[in-house]
Amino acid sequence: xxxxxxxxxxxxxxxxxxxxxxxxxxxxxxxxxxxxxxxxxxxxxxxxxxxxxxxxxxxxxxxxxxxxxxxxxxxxxxxxxxxxxxxxxxxxxxxxxxxxxxxxxxxxxxxxxxxxxxxxxxxxxxxxxxxxx
Amino acid sequence: xxxxxxxxxxxxxxxxxxxxxxxxxxxxxxxxxxxxxxxxxxxxxxxxxxxxxxxxxxxxxxxxxxxxxxxxxxxxxxxxxxxxxxxxxxxxxxxxxxxxxxxxxxxxxxxxxxxxxxxxxxxxxxxxxxxxx
DNA sequence: AGCTTGCTTGACGTTAACGTAAGCGGAACG
DNA sequence: CGTTCCGCTTACGTTAACGTCAAGCAAGCT
Numbered sequence: 001x002x003x004x005x006x007x008x009x010x011x012x013x014x015x016x017x018x019x020x021x022x023x024x025x026x027x028x029x030x031x032x033x034x035x036x037x038x039x040x041x042x043x044x045x046x047x048x049x050x051x052x053x054x055x056x057x058x059x060x061x062x063x064x065x066x067x068x069x070x071x072x073x074x075x076x077x078x079x080x081x082x083x084x085x086x087x088x089x090x091x092x093x094x095x096x097x098x099x100x101x102x103x104x105x106x107x108x109x110x111x112x113x114x115x116x117x118x119x120x121x122x123x124x125x126x127x128x129x130x131x132x133x
Numbered sequence: 134x135x136x137x138x139x140x141x142x143x144x145x146x147x148x149x150x151x152x153x154x155x156x157x158x159x160x161x162x163x164x165x166x167x168x169x170x171x172x173x174x175x176x177x178x179x180x181x182x183x184x185x186x187x188x189x190x191x192x193x194x195x196x197x198x199x200x201x202x203x204x205x206x207x208x209x210x211x212x213x214x215x216x217x218x219x220x221x222x223x224x225x226x227x228x229x230x231x232x233x234x235x236x237x238x239x240x241x242x243x244x245x246x247x248x249x250x251x252x253x254x255x256x257x258x259x260x261x262x263x264x265x266x
Numbered sequence: 267a268g269c270t271t272g273c274t275t276g277a278c279g280t281t282a283a284c285g286t287a288a289g290c291g292g293a294a295c296g
Numbered sequence: 297c298g299t300t301c302c303g304c305t306t307a308c309g310t311t312a313a314c315g316t317c318a319a320g321c322a323a324g325c326t
Binding site: 019021029038065 | 314316
């Protein structure tokens with residue numbers, strides 16, 4: 001029974017496709033805070049929510065350190081406004097950075113497309129030769 | 134006089150905003166092939182063309198090893214079309230990957246914006262309180 | 267008791283793309 | 297001739313995000 005609604009390390013691994021090493025690593029980096037039952041880790045609902053966000057962040061190309069900062073934005077209930085404001089600014093910086101990255105990526109996609117078309121034409125002409133022979 | 138139309142390592146660095154270490158590194162990785170005059174490297178027109186492509190490739194997020202393969206696409210006079218086709222496919226894969234990343238990034242930007250608005254409203258209400266006091 | 271299985275904590279290994287420092291060889295300048 | 301540049305090679309250092317042992321406890325099965 002999962003009375004406490006917690007998962008063992010292995011259950012977490014199976015559920016999220018990560019290794020035990022990864023989960024312990026994230027704990028060491030203060031991204032997760034599993035509780036202990038004796039020696040063993042038990043991952044709570046909160047840990048699962050955080051892990052989802054961590055994995056999403058990673059797909060976006062954020063570093064774990066960046067992610068740790070963003071995670072704090074989600075948890076903050078009613079902190080000092082100075083602290084909140086600082087985090088707010090941090091989020092805006094990230095956003096600007098992300099938009100810049102997106103724009104560069106779009107530009108790169110355009111250029112790469114040109115290159116590919118170039119290569120495609122070359123391939124087409126070679127195919128013609130091959131077909132002729 | 135640049136009779137031979139070659140650049141020294143420092144001229145290259147200034148021209149392309151890279152360090153000497155980087156150029157030597159690229160040579161070691163067989164991305165560039167400067168000729169030698171005694172001990173010193175001299176970078177030819179071909180090296181300059183390749184370096185441009187290397188730097189562009191890096192902006193696209195290719196690894197140096199990927200780039201080395203792509204570079205061969207440019208040099209290939211009339212190689213096997215199989216090889217050319219492989220490289221062409223590699224570029225397309227990369228493009229798909231980049232588009233996927235861009236889409237995820239856009240999604241993330243949207244979500245992050247929501248969070249920020251949330252935080253902004255909270256800040257606004259706190260400012261009102263502060264002003265009232 | 268003995269063995270296996272699962273989890274734990276170190277601690278060292280790995281990859282990419284360079285940075286950085288040490289030490290040496292010529293060339294140019296005063 | 298001494299010093300200052302510039303460049304060369306060799307080689308160790310760096311960062312991120314884990315992988316991969318090593319060694320050891322605790323529980324459960326037989």
